[in-house]
Amino acid sequence: MTKTIAGTNPHTGQPLPVVSAVTSEVEVAATVDAAAKAGEWLASLPRRDRAALLRTISKGLEGQRESLIAAAMQETGLGEARLGGELTRAVYQLEFFAGVIEEGSYLEATLDPAGDTPMGHRPDLRRMLVPTGVVAVFGASNFPFAFSVAGGDTASALAAGSAVVVKAHSSHPLTSKLSHEAMATAATDFGAPAGLLGIVYGQRAGVELVIHPEVTAVGFTGSLGGGQALIDAIATRQEPIPFYGELSSINPVIVTAQAATERAQQIGEGLAASVTGSAGQLCTKPGVVFLPAGPAGDAVLESLTKGMAEAAVPPLLNRRIFESYADITAGWEKPEAATGDGVTTEYKASPTSASGFFVSPAIYSVNAPDVQPHLIQEVFGPSSLVTRYASQDQLSTALAHVEKSLTATIQHGNNDPDLEPLTALLLPRCGRILFNGYPTGVAVSWAQNHGGPWPATNSLHTSVGATAIRRFLRPVTWQNAPQEVLPEELRDGYAEIPRRVDGTLTIPASA
Amino acid sequence: MTKTIAGTNPHTGQPLPVVSAVTSEVEVAATVDAAAKAGEWLASLPRRDRAALLRTISKGLEGQRESLIAAAMQETGLGEARLGGELTRAVYQLEFFAGVIEEGSYLEATLDPAGDTPMGHRPDLRRMLVPTGVVAVFGASNFPFAFSVAGGDTASALAAGSAVVVKAHSSHPLTSKLSHEAMATAATDFGAPAGLLGIVYGQRAGVELVIHPEVTAVGFTGSLGGGQALIDAIATRQEPIPFYGELSSINPVIVTAQAATERAQQIGEGLAASVTGSAGQLCTKPGVVFLPAGPAGDAVLESLTKGMAEAAVPPLLNRRIFESYADITAGWEKPEAATGDGVTTEYKASPTSASGFFVSPAIYSVNAPDVQPHLIQEVFGPSSLVTRYASQDQLSTALAHVEKSLTATIQHGNNDPDLEPLTALLLPRCGRILFNGYPTGVAVSWAQNHGGPWPATNSLHTSVGATAIRRFLRPVTWQNAPQEVLPEELRDGYAEIPRRVDGTLTIPASA
Structure with a gap:
C-alpha cells in the first residue's frame, strides 16, 4: 500500500517528488x-x-x-x-x-x-x-x-x-x-x-x-x-x-440540416476547438455530435477534422485517463467495430510525443441507425463520435441511447423548423441547453446550472x-422567538437583504 | 396474501367493508x-x-x-x-x-x-x-x-x-x-x-x-x-x-426554572393538550419534557397530569399503533424499568373503552442522569416522558440522548438567563424551534419548516x-436561447414575477 503521495509528470510519465x-x-x-x-x-x-x-x-x-x-x-x-x-x-x-x-x-x-x-x-x-x-x-x-x-x-x-x-x-x-x-x-x-x-x-x-x-x-x-x-x-x-x-456527461451536440447548410465551416471549427480544448478533458466536452447525412453534414465533418489537425493538444492528465482513452479508442478502431458496429475512423493524428501521456486525437463516425448504447460513453481525451442521421426519426431514436447529460446543444439555422421540436426533445435530457454554442466553458454566474439528470449528477x-x-x-423556522435569539436577518426592521414578509417579497431600498 | 383492501373501525377493532x-x-x-x-x-x-x-x-x-x-x-x-x-x-x-x-x-x-x-x-x-x-x-x-x-x-x-x-x-x-x-x-x-x-x-x-x-x-x-x-x-x-x-421525531420541550416558577399551571395545561390532542398521534407531539427538579417543576407536573385526566382521548388509529403503544408503555411500567432505569409512572388513566383501539393516557418520569437512549423513543399515543433536571449540565447531557427532531421547544421566563444558551443548544437539533408554545399544530405558510436533521427527515x-x-x-439553464423556445417567464420583458436580472432582484411593479 502506498504510504506517500506524489504526482506524475504527464509529459514524461515520470513520478514527481513526494508531497505528503x-x-x-x-x-x-x-x-x-x-x-x-x-x-x-x-x-x-x-x-x-x-x-x-x-x-x-x-x-x-x-x-x-x-x-x-x-x-x-x-x-x-x-x-x-x-x-x-x-x-x-x-x-x-x-x-x-x-x-x-x-x-x-x-x-x-x-x-x-x-x-x-x-x-x-x-x-x-x-x-x-x-x-x-x-x-x-x-x-x-x-x-x-x-x-x-x-x-x-x-x-x-x-x-x-x-x-x-x-x-x-x-x-x-x-x-x-x-x-x-x-x-x-x-x-x-x-x-x-x-x-x-x-x-x-x-x-x-x-x-x-x-x-x-x-x-x-x-x-x-x-x-x-x-x-x-x-x-x-x-x-x-x-x-x-x-x-x-x-x-458523467456525454453532452450531445445536434447540428440541424439548416445549420449545416448555413454554417458548415464555422460549426466544424467550433466543434474541433471544443473537442480538443484541455485535451478533451472537460466534463462538458461534446462526446457525440449529430450531423445530417449528405453533403452539408459532410462539410461540417470536413471542417471538424481539419480543425482537429490544427489543434495543439497537450498530454492527458494522468495514467488512468491515458490508458482509458487508449482502450476506448482502440475499441472503436478494431475491425469488428467497423464491420459489426459500423464505426469508421474519420480522423486520427499521431500523438505529439511518444513519451508521457500524449495521445492521438481522433474523430469516429457511425450512422444513426447503428448507434448502440455501448458505443456512446464518456471519454476523457481529444475525440468524439459523429453520428450521421438521415431523418428526425433516426435522430430521436439514436438520441434515446445517449445518457442524460450536463448539457445538450442545438446548432440551428435562421427560422429553423427543427428548433422547437429539438428543444422539447433535449430539455428533459440535460441541465443546460445551448443554442449555436459549444458546451465547454461554464461561466460562474447567477443563472448558471452545472448539473443534470442522472447520471450527469445525482x-x-x-x-x-x-x-x-x-x-x-438547511432550513430552520423560529416560532414566536424573542428578538434577541433571532439571527439579525430575521429581526424586526432588518432591511439590508431581500425578505418575504407576510407573503410579499421586499427588497432593500438601496437596491 | 391479502388481495383486498379494507380499513378497520378503531372504536371496535372490527374490519370495515372492502374498498378496493x-x-x-x-x-x-x-x-x-x-x-x-x-x-x-x-x-x-x-x-x-x-x-x-x-x-x-x-x-x-x-x-x-x-x-x-x-x-x-x-x-x-x-x-x-x-x-x-x-x-x-x-x-x-x-x-x-x-x-x-x-x-x-x-x-x-x-x-x-x-x-x-x-x-x-x-x-x-x-x-x-x-x-x-x-x-x-x-x-x-x-x-x-x-x-x-x-x-x-x-x-x-x-x-x-x-x-x-x-x-x-x-x-x-x-x-x-x-x-x-x-x-x-x-x-x-x-x-x-x-x-x-x-x-x-x-x-x-x-x-x-x-x-x-x-x-x-x-x-x-x-x-x-x-x-x-x-x-x-x-x-x-x-x-x-x-x-x-x-x-420520526421526539420533539423535546424544555421548561426553564424561571418558566416553571412563573407559569407552572399554564405550561402543564398546554403540555397536556399537546400530548393528548389527536390521541397523541402527531409527529410533533412532545415525546420528552424536561422539567426542573424541585417545587416549581413539581407544580408543572401536577398541572400536566391534571390536564391529562381532563382530556377526552379518542381510540388510536389502527392495530399496529395500538399494539406498539401498549408494548412501549408496558416497558416503562415494568418493575425493572423502575428499579433499573429509574422510570416512575406519574399518571395513568384507564382507557375510555375496553373495545377497539382505546388506550391508557400516561405520563412517566425519570431523573435526567438516568436518561438512556433506549428510554427516549417516538411513541404514537397519549403519553410523554418527563425528565427532571437539577442543573444545566444534567439537561444538556440528557438532551444529547434525544435524537434530532422536527421541533424543539423552550418554555422560558421574562429575561430568562437560560434562553440564549438553550437556543444555541437546540438549534442544531431541530428544524423548527419554538418559544413559549407547543410543537403540535403546523401552520401552512411561507415561512413554515416541517423537516429537520436525521432521523426527523432525510x-x-x-x-x-x-x-x-x-x-x-430541478434547475435548467438556457444558453443563448432564441426567445421563442424560452419559457415565457424567462423571455425579455416578462414582468409578472420576481426575477433576478444581471444579479439584481426585481419585483413586479404591481407588487
Missing part, C-alpha cells in the same frame, strides 16, 4: 474535529465579515499565482494560459460568492407575522437557511484550481458558513497542498481558527472523511465509479448525508454558480 | 404511464392555468366534505371537529399553493445577459426551475386529509407541475378513495387528461410504484421503518431518485409550507 504522507485515520478525525470547531466560529460570523473572509482567501490565492501555476503545469501537463485562466476563475469565484452572501437572497429570509388564517390562528414564524456543518470536498483531476481545493465546492461551502475538509486529488497533490496553504494562511491571517479549511491525502483518507459523523455533506466532481465508491461508503453511515456528485442542484451554495444549507 | 382490490403490477405501471402522459400536459400548462386547476381541485374536495369526513371518522376514530379542521387545512393548502405559483418566486427565474466578466466573455444565461416529472406520494395514517391523498405532498407536486400517483394508506383506504375521486373528477372537469392524479392500493404496489422508471421523486410521511423499506427499494433502481421522508427540505414545492423541481 498518506493521512492516517487519526489525522483525518483530528482534521474534521478542528473543522467542526472552526465551523462554529464561521457560522456565527456576521455575513459581511464572512464575505470579507472570502475576499481575503481570494487574495491569498492570487498572491501565490506564480508557484500555483508552476506546480499545476508540472502535475497536469496543461498549459500556462489555460491554468492562468482557471486560477483567475477560482479567484473570481470566491469574490463572486462574497457578493452572493452580501446580497443575502440565498438565506430565503421569510417572516410570517402572527395572525388569523383560513386554517386558524398562525403564530409568528420566521424561516431562513443555516449552514449544515463540515463539508467534505473531492476535487476533479481536470480542474486543479476551479474544481479542486480552491474550487466552487469549497467557495460555496465557506460562503454558506460551513467549514471544509478537502481530499487532495492524487493527480495534483502539490497544487492541492499549495492551494490549501495559500487559502488557510489567508484565513488564519484574517482571524479564522486553524482548521477552517482542512486537507487530507490518500484514497482511504477520503473514505474515512465521508464516514466521519461530523461531516454533513459531500461535494464531488469525478467519475461515476469514484462517486459510487463514496456513495457506498456513505451508505454505511448511521446518519445519512447528501452526496452531491457531478459524475441531485437537483448545481455545482457552479450562485445557487451552488444551497447544497450546504 | 390490491393494485396489480400491470395496473401500477399503467397508472404511472398515464400520470407521465398527463404530466406533460400539466408541465406545459401556463402557470395561471395551473393555479386555476389547483383551485378547482380544492373546490372539488370541499364539495365532498360530508362524505369525506364520514369516511374518515369511521376509519380513523378521530372526531368530527378535528377531521373538519384537517379537511379545511387540505382545501386551504391547495389554494395556498395556487397563490405560490402565481407569485412565481419559486421558479427562481434568473437572467444573466451576455457580457464581459473578470473570467472572460459570458454568454446569455437564463435559469429557472422545471418540474421533475411523476411524483409518488405516501400519506400518513394520522392525517387522512392533510398528509394523505389530498395533502401537502400532492398539492406541492401538482403546483410544481408534476403529476402524482398516491399509494393509499392502509389505515384509511375509503377516505383515500373518496379523496382521489373528488380531486380527479375536479381535474377532469377542468380539462386535465385522466391519470393526472393516480392512486394504487397495497404495500407491494407501493414498492412497484417507487421503482417505476418514470417516477422521479417520492414524498413520504410515516415511520422510519416504513421509510427505510422504500429507501431500500429505491436503491435497486438503475436511476436514483430523491426520497423525501418525514420519518433531506434539507420541508414537507409543509411554500418551499415544499422545491422538492419536485
Whole structure:
C-alpha cells in the first residue's frame, strides 16, 4: 500500500517528488474535529465579515499565482494560459460568492407575522437557511484550481458558513497542498481558527472523511465509479448525508440540416476547438455530435477534422485517463467495430510525443441507425463520435441511447423548423441547453446550472454558480422567538437583504 | 396474501367493508404511464392555468366534505371537529399553493445577459426551475386529509407541475378513495387528461410504484421503518431518485426554572393538550419534557397530569399503533424499568373503552442522569416522558440522548438567563424551534419548516409550507436561447414575477 503521495509528470510519465504522507485515520478525525470547531466560529460570523473572509482567501490565492501555476503545469501537463485562466476563475469565484452572501437572497429570509388564517390562528414564524456543518470536498483531476481545493465546492461551502475538509486529488497533490496553504494562511491571517479549511491525502483518507459523523455533506466532481465508491461508503453511515456528485456527461451536440447548410465551416471549427480544448478533458466536452447525412453534414465533418489537425493538444492528465482513452479508442478502431458496429475512423493524428501521456486525437463516425448504447460513453481525451442521421426519426431514436447529460446543444439555422421540436426533445435530457454554442466553458454566474439528470449528477442542484451554495444549507423556522435569539436577518426592521414578509417579497431600498 | 383492501373501525377493532382490490403490477405501471402522459400536459400548462386547476381541485374536495369526513371518522376514530379542521387545512393548502405559483418566486427565474466578466466573455444565461416529472406520494395514517391523498405532498407536486400517483394508506383506504375521486373528477372537469392524479392500493404496489422508471421523486410521511423499506427499494433502481421522508421525531420541550416558577399551571395545561390532542398521534407531539427538579417543576407536573385526566382521548388509529403503544408503555411500567432505569409512572388513566383501539393516557418520569437512549423513543399515543433536571449540565447531557427532531421547544421566563444558551443548544437539533408554545399544530405558510436533521427527515427540505414545492423541481439553464423556445417567464420583458436580472432582484411593479 502506498504510504506517500506524489504526482506524475504527464509529459514524461515520470513520478514527481513526494508531497505528503498518506493521512492516517487519526489525522483525518483530528482534521474534521478542528473543522467542526472552526465551523462554529464561521457560522456565527456576521455575513459581511464572512464575505470579507472570502475576499481575503481570494487574495491569498492570487498572491501565490506564480508557484500555483508552476506546480499545476508540472502535475497536469496543461498549459500556462489555460491554468492562468482557471486560477483567475477560482479567484473570481470566491469574490463572486462574497457578493452572493452580501446580497443575502440565498438565506430565503421569510417572516410570517402572527395572525388569523383560513386554517386558524398562525403564530409568528420566521424561516431562513443555516449552514449544515463540515463539508467534505473531492476535487476533479481536470480542474486543479476551479474544481479542486480552491474550487466552487469549497467557495460555496465557506460562503454558506460551513467549514471544509478537502481530499487532495492524487493527480495534483502539490497544487492541492499549495492551494490549501495559500487559502488557510489567508484565513488564519484574517482571524479564522486553524482548521477552517482542512486537507487530507490518500484514497482511504477520503473514505474515512465521508464516514466521519461530523461531516454533513459531500461535494464531488469525478467519475461515476469514484462517486459510487463514496456513495457506498456513505451508505454505511448511521446518519445519512447528501452526496452531491457531478459524475458523467456525454453532452450531445445536434447540428440541424439548416445549420449545416448555413454554417458548415464555422460549426466544424467550433466543434474541433471544443473537442480538443484541455485535451478533451472537460466534463462538458461534446462526446457525440449529430450531423445530417449528405453533403452539408459532410462539410461540417470536413471542417471538424481539419480543425482537429490544427489543434495543439497537450498530454492527458494522468495514467488512468491515458490508458482509458487508449482502450476506448482502440475499441472503436478494431475491425469488428467497423464491420459489426459500423464505426469508421474519420480522423486520427499521431500523438505529439511518444513519451508521457500524449495521445492521438481522433474523430469516429457511425450512422444513426447503428448507434448502440455501448458505443456512446464518456471519454476523457481529444475525440468524439459523429453520428450521421438521415431523418428526425433516426435522430430521436439514436438520441434515446445517449445518457442524460450536463448539457445538450442545438446548432440551428435562421427560422429553423427543427428548433422547437429539438428543444422539447433535449430539455428533459440535460441541465443546460445551448443554442449555436459549444458546451465547454461554464461561466460562474447567477443563472448558471452545472448539473443534470442522472447520471450527469445525482441531485437537483448545481455545482457552479450562485445557487451552488444551497447544497450546504438547511432550513430552520423560529416560532414566536424573542428578538434577541433571532439571527439579525430575521429581526424586526432588518432591511439590508431581500425578505418575504407576510407573503410579499421586499427588497432593500438601496437596491 | 391479502388481495383486498379494507380499513378497520378503531372504536371496535372490527374490519370495515372492502374498498378496493390490491393494485396489480400491470395496473401500477399503467397508472404511472398515464400520470407521465398527463404530466406533460400539466408541465406545459401556463402557470395561471395551473393555479386555476389547483383551485378547482380544492373546490372539488370541499364539495365532498360530508362524505369525506364520514369516511374518515369511521376509519380513523378521530372526531368530527378535528377531521373538519384537517379537511379545511387540505382545501386551504391547495389554494395556498395556487397563490405560490402565481407569485412565481419559486421558479427562481434568473437572467444573466451576455457580457464581459473578470473570467472572460459570458454568454446569455437564463435559469429557472422545471418540474421533475411523476411524483409518488405516501400519506400518513394520522392525517387522512392533510398528509394523505389530498395533502401537502400532492398539492406541492401538482403546483410544481408534476403529476402524482398516491399509494393509499392502509389505515384509511375509503377516505383515500373518496379523496382521489373528488380531486380527479375536479381535474377532469377542468380539462386535465385522466391519470393526472393516480392512486394504487397495497404495500407491494407501493414498492412497484417507487421503482417505476418514470417516477422521479417520492414524498413520504410515516415511520422510519416504513421509510427505510422504500429507501431500500429505491436503491435497486438503475436511476436514483430523491426520497423525501418525514420519518420520526421526539420533539423535546424544555421548561426553564424561571418558566416553571412563573407559569407552572399554564405550561402543564398546554403540555397536556399537546400530548393528548389527536390521541397523541402527531409527529410533533412532545415525546420528552424536561422539567426542573424541585417545587416549581413539581407544580408543572401536577398541572400536566391534571390536564391529562381532563382530556377526552379518542381510540388510536389502527392495530399496529395500538399494539406498539401498549408494548412501549408496558416497558416503562415494568418493575425493572423502575428499579433499573429509574422510570416512575406519574399518571395513568384507564382507557375510555375496553373495545377497539382505546388506550391508557400516561405520563412517566425519570431523573435526567438516568436518561438512556433506549428510554427516549417516538411513541404514537397519549403519553410523554418527563425528565427532571437539577442543573444545566444534567439537561444538556440528557438532551444529547434525544435524537434530532422536527421541533424543539423552550418554555422560558421574562429575561430568562437560560434562553440564549438553550437556543444555541437546540438549534442544531431541530428544524423548527419554538418559544413559549407547543410543537403540535403546523401552520401552512411561507415561512413554515416541517423537516429537520436525521432521523426527523432525510433531506434539507420541508414537507409543509411554500418551499415544499422545491422538492419536485430541478434547475435548467438556457444558453443563448432564441426567445421563442424560452419559457415565457424567462423571455425579455416578462414582468409578472420576481426575477433576478444581471444579479439584481426585481419585483413586479404591481407588487
